Amino acid sequence: MITKSVADYLINSSPANHSNTILYVESFLQRNIMRALYFSILAMFYSLAGRIAFFKRQTLEAEKRQLIIEKEKAELENQLTKSRNAYLQQQINPHMLFNALNFVYNSAQKYSDDAANCIWLLSEIMRFSLEEAGSDGKIKLDREVEQIENLVAINRYRFKEPLYLKLEMHGDFSRYKIIPLILLTLTENLFKHGNLTEVTSPAVLKLTTNETGQLTFYSRNLKKSKNGHPRQRKALGLQNIRLRMDSFYKGNYKLEINEPGEFYELTLTLKL
Structure with missing residues (x-):
């Protein structure tokens, strides 16, 4: 409108034409101002939408790259875990060991039924520890529970003094699977x-499962006398358990340790 007004003013020298130009511009x-504002606002929103x-x-691209990195990391950790398990399983020839x-079991049976039973229980635990897990890295929960009972039986044979242990197990363990050797x-x-x-x-020692697939392992015992080394070994064992649990159950488990007075308490809750 300004350009047209200037052009009309320069081209038309008549005052009447100048008045017409002014009237035209004013009308x-x-x-035109509203139209200009409309398109200016529309352009501003279009630009803003483009930036958003x-x-x-x-x-989204950054999140996608992060998910790809996490997936690759999880696959590498899974392969590493399988490699470690395979390495441990190949250290000893199982057939030679069990033969x-x-x-030894047959020889010991002639002299002591208790010793023979201990050897048999030990062989069952070692057979279990060398068993290959499934493609998901897990075994049946009831198999691990069997080895807990075997371990308790072995330790009752080991010591001359009676062991005072309340063992409670509740739930259908055959329905679920778990990574081996944790419990x-x-x-x-x-x-120990x-x-x-x-x-x-x-x-x-209490072990329970409920209908929702939650497992609870609870243990409570008097502490042994402090001597440094057992505590260090215990911490290392728990550290290894946490590493394995993080690999398979990250966010789906809780391992709590309390030391009220002379007692030591451990509670593991796990969503199977």
């Missing part, structure tokens, strides 16, 4: 680092 001025879409695409244990290791720590000889303060 269309409001309409650009940053959104960048965010030797069978010979067995926690049970072993109970005998706990005092189970006090009749007034018996140790407690």
